[in-house]
Amino acid sequence: MPISYYLALSAVLFGLGVIGFVFKRNIITIFMSIELMLNAVNLAFIAFGLALGQLQGQVFVFFVIVVAAAEAAVGLAIVIVIARNRQSLNVERINLLKL
Amino acid sequence: MLEHLWLIPLLPLLGAASNGIFVSRWPRSAVNAIALGSTGLSFLATLEVAREFANLSADQIPWLRSYFTWIEAGSFRADFALQVDQLTLIMLLVVTGVGWLIHLYSIGYMPDDTGYRRFFAYLNLFMFFMLTLVLAANYLVLFVGWEGVGLCSYLLIGFWFLKKTATDAGNKAFWVNRIGDFGFLLGLFLLFRQFGTLDFAPIFRNSAALPVETSGHGVLTAIALLLLAGATGKSAQLPLYVWLPDAMEGPTPVSALIHAATMVAAGVYMVARSHVLFTHAPVAMFAVAVIGCATALFAATIALVQTDIKRTLAYSTISQLGYMFIACGVGAFGAGIFHLMTHAFFKALLFLGAGSVMHATGGEQDMRLMGGLRKSVPWTYATMFIATLAISGMPGFSGFFSKEEILLAAGTGPYANSVIYVLGVITAGLTALYMFRLLFLTFHGVPRFDQKKTHVHESPRIILAPLAVLALLSVVGGWWAAPHLVGGLNYFDNFLKLVFLASETSSSTDSYSGNSQLIATVFGPPMVAAFIGFLLAWLLYIRRPETPKRLAESLSAPYRLLAGKYFVDELYALLIVRPLVWISANFLWRAVDEESIDGLVNGVAREAGEIGDRLRHLNSGNMRTYAAWVILGAVVLTTLLVWTVR
Numbered sequence: 001m002p003i004s005y006y007l008a009l010s011a012v013l014f015g016l017g018v019i020g021f022v023f024k025r026n027i028i029t030i031f032m033s034i035e036l037m038l039n040a041v042n043l044a045f046i047a048f049g050l051a052l053g054q055l056q057g058q059v060f061v062f063f064v065i066v067v068a069a070a071e072a073a074v075g076l077a078i079v080i081v082i083a084r085n086r087q088s089l090n091v092e093r094i095n096l097l098k099l
Numbered sequence: 100m101l102e103h104l105w106l107i108p109l110l111p112l113l114g115a116a117s118n119g120i121f122v123s124r125w126p127r128s129a130v131n132a133i134a135l136g137s138t139g140l141s142f143l144a145t146l147e148v149a150r151e152f153a154n155l156s157a158d159q160i161p162w163l164r165s166y167f168t169w170i171e172a173g174s175f176r177a178d179f180a181l182q183v184d185q186l187t188l189i190m191l192l193v194v195t196g197v198g199w200l201i202h203l204y205s206i207g208y209m210p211d212d213t214g215y216r217r218f219f220a221y222l223n224l225f226m227f228f229m230l231t232l233v234l235a236a237n238y239l240v241l242f243v244g245w246e247g248v249g250l251c252s253y254l255l256i257g258f259w260f261l262k263k264t265a266t267d268a269g270n271k272a273f274w275v276n277r278i279g280d281f282g283f284l285l286g287l288f289l290l291f292r293q294f295g296t297l298d299f300a301p302i303f304r305n306s307a308a309l310p311v312e313t314s315g316h317g318v319l320t321a322i323a324l325l326l327l328a329g330a331t332g333k334s335a336q337l338p339l340y341v342w343l344p345d346a347m348e349g350p351t352p353v354s355a356l357i358h359a360a361t362m363v364a365a366g367v368y369m370v371a372r373s374h375v376l377f378t379h380a381p382v383a384m385f386a387v388a389v390i391g392c393a394t395a396l397f398a399a400t401i402a403l404v405q406t407d408i409k410r411t412l413a414y415s416t417i418s419q420l421g422y423m424f425i426a427c428g429v430g431a432f433g434a435g436i437f438h439l440m441t442h443a444f445f446k447a448l449l450f451l452g453a454g455s456v457m458h459a460t461g462g463e464q465d466m467r468l469m470g471g472l473r474k475s476v477p478w479t480y481a482t483m484f485i486a487t488l489a490i491s492g493m494p495g496f497s498g499f500f501s502k503e504e505i506l507l508a509a510g511t512g513p514y515a516n517s518v519i520y521v522l523g524v525i526t527a528g529l530t531a532l533y534m535f536r537l538l539f540l541t542f543h544g545v546p547r548f549d550q551k552k553t554h555v556h557e558s559p560r561i562i563l564a565p566l567a568v569l570a571l572l573s574v575v576g577g578w579w580a581a582p583h584l585v586g587g588l589n590y591f592d593n594f595l596k597l598v599f600l601a602s603e604t605s606s607s608t609d610s611y612s613g614n615s616q617l618i619a620t621v622f623g624p625p626m627v628a629a630f631i632g633f634l635l636a637w638l639l640y641i642r643r644p645e646t647p648k649r650l651a652e653s654l655s656a657p658y659r660l661l662a663g664k665y666f667v668d669e670l671y672a673l674l675i676v677r678p679l680v681w682i683s684a685n686f687l688w689r690a691v692d693e694e695s696i697d698g699l700v701n702g703v704a705r706e707a708g709e710i711g712d713r714l715r716h717l718n719s720g721n722m723r724t725y726a727a728w729v730i731l732g733a734v735v736l737t738t739l740l741v742w743t744v745r
């Protein structure tokens with residue numbers, strides 16, 4: 001299978017993540033969109049690794065997974081605090097620092 | 100002790116440090132012990148140095164000790180080096196000896212207030228800088244001492260800093276000295292450019308080898324004239340003398356130590372130290388003599404009509420410093436240093452006596468409100484009488500020998516100048532006139548103050564003891580330099596001759612030995628002038644005390660000129676001070692500082708603020724907008740990347 005197929009799938013997934021990130025209002029959904037983008041990148045890494053016959057692509061994927069896990073842990077903790085304080089998950093209302 | 104020369108200046112510095120910093124709550128007796136002890140030990144160390152100095156062989160002089168390299172930059176190198184030769188030794192003895200006596204006097208004189216400790220700290224600090232100045236073995240160390248004594252002078256003139264006139268006088272002294280020091284500094288730069296060093300020995304050795312610049316065009320003439328500018332500032336000569344009369348705002352012991360005996364003589368010392376440079380620049384020599392002569396006469400005339408006892412003495416000091424400059428200017432450096440020494444004795448005595456009078460009358464300084472104090476303060480009167488005889492040059496007293504030697508050199512020496520000689524003789528007469536006027540106004544006649552209110556009392560012994568010692572020195576201080584002419588050994592001149600070997604030709608009176616014709620023609624006029632001065636003073640102030648007032652009325656124009664001190668202060672104010680203040684206030688302050696510099700700084704800040712004010716609207720608080728920006732940025736970057744790779 002040519003590498004362009006994988007890359008096209010990766011690009012589609014990334015684009016969906018971007019769209020979700022920009023247009024959704026629910027923090028959880030936004031969060032999931034980020035995960036989607038990360039995994040799209042992972043897919044691209046693996047595809048390149050396979051095509052070029054190198055291990056670095058797979059190694060990077062592990063790094064990304066670890067960082068994503070850490071980010072999910074911190075991010076979800078923040079989401080819980082926001083949910084408790086605001087009784088809402090709408091990002092439009094998280095604007096304390098707004099001028 | 101010669102190995103540890105550094106101890107001599109360091110001891111007073113330690114005294115200043117401990118009195119000034121460490122012991123804030125120690126009792127008065129501890130402050131006294133530190134101040135007196137440090138200067139006293141310094142004096143003893145100087146005596147020990149003098150004893151060991153006598154055993155040195157001629158090739159060991161000047162005795163030079165370099166302690167550490169102070170500055171090293173490129174080809175420039177300056178060591179912290181001290182040296183002792185005959186000239187330094189005499190200055191050391193005068194500074195530490197007279198300095199110690201004045202410290203002793205101050206203990207009895209200064210009021211016991213919060214400033215007591217500060218006063219002694221400053222005084223000790225002054226001793227440190229003055230001793231550094233005279234011990235210096237290169238111009239840079241000398242300059243450190245030079246500036247340091249200027250600083251102490253400023254601090255002590257403005258000692259009573261709550262008094263506006265005192266702080267103004269301090270500022271004036273500092274600024275006027277700055278003008279002279281600027282010249283001095285330029286002279287040092289030129290010295291370094293010419294000789295590549297600032298050490299005394301190589302400079303004097305190399306400049307002695309240069310030809311004498313008779314035409315007046317040359318680097319040595321320029322250097323000598325610039326050094327002279329520094330000396331006129333420090334030694335209060337025309338045209339920079341204006342600070343010294345105002346310096347009398349300081350406490351009286353300060354006037355005695357700094358503004359009469361030691362610091363103001365630093366200029367004379369420096370000129371004498373640089374004698375090789377000056378003798379190779381006859382134009383500069385002539386300038387020294389002319390400035391000295393003009394100052395001597397000028398200040399003596401002003402002193403004739405002053406009513407403030409300390410100001411009279413201040414003008415007298417300026418006049419006597421003029422004599423020392425005449426001595427240097429006519430090549431008689433030894434005579435100049437000799438007059439410096441005798442002047443230190445009798446002028447310190449006069450100031451301390453004036454302080455004692457002020458002490459007795461409750462702080463009165465106006466001689467018009469004194470009179471008839473002779474009976475109530477007999478010791479002060481007796482010592483001041485001796486000092487007056489000495490400064491007037493009455494035969495046998497110290498001032499007689501030094502003044503005669505200067506005028507002898509002015510009349511017959513290698514640089515003899517008959518105009519300078521005649522003016523010097525006239526000044527000698529004026530000196531006797533104003534000094535006896537001071538004495539008669541203060542101590543003779545009828546009391547002109549309210550005797551019920553002012554209880555006149557003799558000062559305590561601690562004040563009188565230094566007076567007595569200085570009175571003794573004022574009498575005998577000149578004897579060891581009595582020239583051969585009058586049967587003396589002239590030890591002083593022979594002692595100093597080794598220093599001035601290169602330049603002093605025949606200023607000493609040895610060659611005239613036994614020529615009675617010459618005694619009459621050269622020694623006669625100054626003596627006659629002094630007696631005439633004395634007789635005039637006696638006539639005007641004892642015999643007919645009402646004449647001075649009538650004289651002032653009938654000669655009102657010259658009187659007002661003198662009483663107004665030739666209006667030099669007013670002239671300087673008109674020509675220099677007021678234009679400077681006007682330019683500062685209107686141009687430098689408003690146009691340059693407020694408009695340009697402040698405008699630039701404030702303008703930059705205002706512009707930054709305005710730009711920020713516009714940009715802050717990007718910070719909407721809407722997270723999705725931020726995300727859109729991030730994505731936009733990523734798209735732009737990626738596009739650029741793809742573009743450039745391709």
